[in-house]
Amino acid sequence: MPLEVGVLGYGFMGKAHANAMARLPMFFPDAPAIDRSVLIGRHESALADAADRLGFDSIATDWRDVVGDVDVFYNLGPNHVHREPSVTALEAGTPVFCEKPLAPTLEDAEAMADAAREAGDDVPAGCAFNYRFVPAIQYAKRLLEAGDLGEIHHVRGRYLQDWLVDPEAPWSWRNDAELAGSGALGDLGAHTVDLLRFLVGSEDLAGDIERVSGHLQTFVDERPVEGTGTDETRPVTVDDAYSAQLEFENGALGTIEASRFATGHKNDHTIEIHGSEGSLRFSLERLNELEVLRDGDRGYETILVTDEDDPYIDHWWPPGHVIGWEHLFVHENDEFLCAVADGSEYEPSFADGLAAQRVLDAIAASDDRGEWITLE
Ligand code: SOE
Numbered sequence: 001m002p003l004e005v006g007v008l009g010y011g012f013m014g015k016a017h018a019n020a021m022a023r024l025p026m027f028f029p030d031a032p033a034i035d036r037s038v039l040i041g042r043h044e045s046a047l048a049d050a051a052d053r054l055g056f057d058s059i060a061t062d063w064r065d066v067v068g069d070v071d072v073f074y075n076l077g078p079n080h081v082h083r084e085p086s087v088t089a090l091e092a093g094t095p096v097f098c099e100k101p102l103a104p105t106l107e108d109a110e111a112m113a114d115a116a117r118e119a120g121d122d123v124p125a126g127c128a129f130n131y132r133f134v135p136a137i138q139y140a141k142r143l144l145e146a147g148d149l150g151e152i153h154h155v156r157g158r159y160l161q162d163w164l165v166d167p168e169a170p171w172s173w174r175n176d177a178e179l180a181g182s183g184a185l186g187d188l189g190a191h192t193v194d195l196l197r198f199l200v201g202s203e204d205l206a207g208d209i210e211r212v213s214g215h216l217q218t219f220v221d222e223r224p225v226e227g228t229g230t231d232e233t234r235p236v237t238v239d240d241a242y243s244a245q246l247e248f249e250n251g252a253l254g255t256i257e258a259s260r261f262a263t264g265h266k267n268d269h270t271i272e273i274h275g276s277e278g279s280l281r282f283s284l285e286r287l288n289e290l291e292v293l294r295d296g297d298r299g300y301e302t303i304l305v306t307d308e309d310d311p312y313i314d315h316w317w318p319p320g321h322v323i324g325w326e327h328l329f330v331h332e333n334d335e336f337l338c339a340v341a342d343g344s345e346y347e348p349s350f351a352d353g354l355a356a357q358r359v360l361d362a363i364a365a366s367d368d369r370g371e372w373i374t375l376e
Contacts, residue, residue, distance in 0.1 A: 002033040006066040008040040009076030010050035018054035020329035032341035068092035083108040090115040101190040102353025104181025109357040116350035122343035127353030129194040133331035136290040138311040149275030155254040156272040157192035160262035171223035183238030188258035207249025214244040214363030
């Protein structure tokens with residue numbers, strides 16, 4: 001029997017995951033069969049249109065009617081609706097895949113991670129950090145774990161966007177502390193922190209992030225409300241940009257930042273790592289490539305990570321044919337749904353989402369207090 005999937009949310013992420021679900025049987029024939037059973041949202045007519053477009057069998061306007069009845073629940077709603085539906089689903093024994101950041105607040109993230117722990121290892125609870133599923137990122141992880149970069153000294157991550165640099169860009173839930181938790185910090189910084197944990201977080205490499213010093217900035221304090229026909233504005237109560245210094249367990253230094261005001265940069269996420277034996281660089285805008293420099297080299301070598309033995313590539317096209325942003329969602333959906341079918345653990349889990357949230361929370365606390373914060 002196909003797994004019945006219920007999905008809350010039909011915006012950007014709803015589209016990305018529905019597309020991935022549709023691609024799975026074509027390109028990942030071993031993935032469990034699924035039915036896109038129910039699409040959940042508040043506004044019935046927009047919801048019905050979206051269900052039609054995205055290939056769902058039915059709609060529901062209350063998640064409470066769905067989360068205990070389906071085999072899998074996807075929570076792709078805004079951050080402030082991550083906690084309650086996810087916890088209720090897990091309490092009913094339904095596996096959950098939740099978009100990042102795991103929650104708007106540390107308290108919510110803790111409650112969600114507790115619910116996941118109580119549901120048990122055979123009920124996967126995944127946090128949708130899609131950038132772990134870039135073949136070049138997984139290739140980088142293999143190099144790091146094989147010790148090719150040696151002892152890790154420096155880690156750098158920047159996530160730059162510019163969609164708010166226009167002061168007339170409309171207000172949205174992403175600008176509100178109650179609804180989103182934070183701004184660039186949670187929305188973009190969560191990805192960077194998760195990738196750094198994934199790549200160098202093991203004990204043999206840099207280990208955990210131990211201390212942080214953060215700075216948050218809001219450049220535009222209020223924004224127009226779209227569609228009212230008036231000049232109504234709403235306050236912006238989150239950061240437009242953040243930067244932070246990190247210290248890892250092994251003494252490595254991290255520098256990370258994100259902005260929604262980086263003029264000309266649309267979705268520019270870069271990671272750089274320097275070890276005693278070499279360095280590497282990754283840029284999301286060139287996601288099929290990894291730049292690697294080994295000790296003694298006089299420059300970076302660009303490796304095209306599109307060989308048939310590179311992660312996931314054999315599912316797509318012949319070697320050398322590049323893949324794109326949407327493919328990452330197919331990879332993570334395959335891994336998550338296989339975990340659901342097997343009743344096995346999935347990573348990144350809610351525990352990973354919570355670990356990232358602790359770092360984000362410490363960065364915000366550091367900005368508030370004007371001092372370094374040590375993580376527990
Ligand atoms: C924000 O602009 C956003 O859509 C994030 O929410 C996503 O996580 C990121 O992948 C792209 O940018």
